[in-house]
Amino acid sequence: MSALEQGNAAPYPVATATDARATLPTTLPTTLPVARCEALTKVYGDGEARVVALDGVSVKFHPGQFTAIMGPSGSGKSTLMHVMAGLDAPTYGRAWIGDAELSGLGDKGLTRLRRDRIGFIFQAFNLVPTLSALENITLPMDIAGRKPDQAWLDQVIDTVGLRPRLSHRPAELSGGQQQRVACARALASRPDIVFADEPTGNLDSRTGAEILGFLQSSARTLGQTIVMVTHDPVAASYADRVVFLADGRIVDEIDSPTADRVLERMKSFDGTELTDRNGAA
């Protein structure tokens, strides 16, 4: 378990989590969630091929909180993220970003919501290959026709340490650098919430640790709400809170996780873990 050790050796020690949050300058009432869902159910297929990807999931994501959604493949964690981010529609149940109920928004409304209030980090293929790093970072605001907040942009760029490579195209950047550009892009438009889908899945563990540390500090020092889907206990250990999903249901939740605790939890689900389900991942 060398990955685990490396995760613990990351430059952002988990132990400081609570202290850092205590110093947050935010005055937002923690009772009002940035995003939430109620009784979300998502069913794919029909008859024999019927697969229940989400089975009555209710969860809240609070401001400045870095949440990891964990679960074996087929547990419905990606589906939950897609529905919460307005990329997919639930079969039953409702989801909100702030006070906006997603099912009440059409394609236009959802597009605008994604553009203005949500940041995305995907596992791979995160950047538009024809645009430079800087252009990729400002892309959501450019699409919206908004001017980026220059001071904020500078801060984000410096935080991810990309200043010398801003004019490079994605093909000229390493995988880690590309993912840092994706992080910067997700943060640059000051979204209400950032959804990250296996952001370190394609990276070696060292580079992955950098990205995770960066996400962690964004939540702690910048107050950015982040929801990350992962199946890697080390990645989950960077979060403030881990939500465990299995068979489309929330089966457990732990705060201030460590990799060991997460791994332990995961092991306890081994018995119930089902084989890979098509379409439910």
Place this chain on the structure above:
Amino acid sequence: MLRTAIRNLLAHKARLTMSGLAVILGVAFVAGTLTFTDALNKTFTDLFKDAAADVSVEPKAAFDTGMAGMDMNSASSSLPAALVEKVTGVDGVAAAAGYVQANGVYVLDADGHVADTGGAPGIGISWTTDPELNSASLIDGHAPTSSDEVAIDSATADDLGYHVGDTITVLTTGPRMHATLVGIFRYGQDGGLAGASMTAFDTATAQRLLLAPGRFSEIGIAAADGTSHTVLAGRLADALGASYQVNTKEQKAADQAASLEDSLKFINTFLLVFAGVALFVGSFLILNTFSMLVAQRTRELALLRALGASRRQVTRAVLIEALLLGLVGATVGLGGGYALAYALKGLFGQFGLTIDSNLTLTGATITWSYAIGVAVTLVAAYLPARRAAKVPPVAAMRADLVTTPRPLRVRTITGGVTAALSGVGLAAGTAGGTPPLVAMGAVGLLVAVIVLSPVLAVPFVRGLGAVLPRLAGTTGRLAKENALRNPRRTAATSSALMIGLALVTGFSIIGASARASIDRTVDDVLRADYVMSAAMGQPFTTKVADQVRGIDGVRSVAVERYGTAQINGHQGYFSAYDPAVVGDALAIHMTDGKLSALAGDTILVSAKEATSAGLEVGDPVSFEVANGQSRRLTVAGVYGDDNALGPYVIALDTYTATGGVPLDQNVYVTLDPDADTAAVHEALDRVVADYPVVQLRDAEGYKQDKRAGIDQLLTLINALLALSVLIAVLVVVNTLVLSVIERTRELGLLRALGMNRRQVRRMVRLEAIVISLYGAALGIGLGTVLGLALTTVLHSQGLVATAVPVPQLVLELALGGLIGLVAAALPARRAGRLDVLDAISAT
């Protein structure tokens, strides 16, 4: 292996569609062009193959005038009726009949206008009663038997909506006549007259109206059973003596086809060039589409190799797949090509050029279609297979196999060198007036532009793209970057459009120059106030000139007649004028001698002809016309106006004395300086009213009339080129759809990041417009260079002025943009409709 190949084909629907469509389009373009040009060609060459008589007797011509087919109405060159009996008496003749045929006979429509034959002549014939000797066969009514009955060909009857029993008006070179339409006939096998109209009279009436009583134009003879045409022709020649021309059906068809081929040389060359372009574009299209699919293909083949397939097995699978695709594509393409040709035929019909010949897929067309469809597809599929063999199998495992774009350096160098050499060749050929060098330079330049196109695309798209972000923000910038992403693809996508518009531009410059040349020549030479001429350049009765002479205020009337003669043994065209009045009508610019020296025993020569024939003032020349009459003339002067007057000018007296037909080609009317212009015009109008075939024009109208011929030709050429532009649109559609499929994940990412459907669609559209504008700009540039070079070379052929139709070129550029917009409709829709979730999780 076959099953794997078929499965593989069906498994990749998108790729199958793209590459299959490329094969179909390429083959359809080739098959359509070849089928259409075949039909166009056949329409003209078949015109005379329908002769019914086995052997024919004609007046002997001193030489072949080279005027195809129909100028046989020379009164002096006709046969006496008595000759028919003499012919009938010859052993082996089963039947013989004399008949009359002449030009200048038109059927008027219900409104009294001359039916439009699209430049084809109006022919009058005598009805031959013996069906064995008659090329026409009645399909309705009966044959004309009296002077107030006529029969007309079925195409003309259909056009004008005439039925048996109607009373119709027929214009002849003589008086106009009203007659009852008693019969409708079909000429030859398929009624093909290439748009010409044909009117049949009974023999006596035809002789009276078109020739002279008791005379025939020709005698048609049917051979008795068992007598060969050649033997019979030999016997007839012996019996009739040397003053008659005896031809077998086969000889005649060959002669006419040969002389026709000569006069259709231009259109044949053009059609050949166009077929060449079609073959080229078709192959290019298939190769390009396959090369675009290479990345996906390479990964897939590398995977097969990784799984243990041998290199040979992979190659064989690829080739079987390509063979199937090529066969199916070529077959569908053949059908599509036939449909295209059918559409073109209809289009040409709209412009008055009737294509009678049925469209047939000839062996050559089918061969070429399959050759292009199958062979090119095999090559196109083999190339990526070979490249895949070089890829290490492990590369297949990588999710993001990127085929690094090869550098454009080699292209830049080879293209640059080719362009430079072609440019030098073009310049040298233009300056030295050597057409072969110009042709080579033109082809070389086209090749160079195709080679260089990806290199040139980068600065063009950058330059044009600079305005896009300002116009459309991020959408615009993304569109620009997408067009820049793969310059090879951008170039390939725009290539068909480039070639099409290069041709359109080249011809439009030649056309504009020809129009400008006409204007300049007419301004230069025409002195008369009015010109009277018949539609389609047919000669008309001298009564018109006679009546005009009687009008008050008309100072002089000069008639113009044309002919062909052997001058010192070399054939040349001449015009004939009355020396007394020609100076009023035309400003002839003499470079040597005097215009006033033109008389019955003199001839004037153009400066150009004088140089090439080595003639000087005072030289004697022999002058012999087709009917065998000849004169000794003296060169009395040299003039500079070769374009307006042709190589020789003789006096009207000489023309008449040598048996020239008393029909006028043009009548020039010059008014008294103090004449009441309006009154004269009115009087002239009244004269013309009696002769619907004759048109009255002032200088401006005369120019317009001359320009109309060029415009019609240009329209036809552009109609043919419309096919290549249509293909160009489909090429752009094909590539864009492919690009959209390839960029599915990227589009998904953009949608996830908040780009709405409209923005996605706009992005695709803008990319298409940029690419199309690039193709259009390159094509217009290339076409301009080629057009100007050709215009310069054609200077000696009468293109004395050079004109660039700037508004039209601007319009073409706009058309290029519009084509991009139209072509992007489907791909943009597709891109806009992508489901975000599917797109970002696509592999």
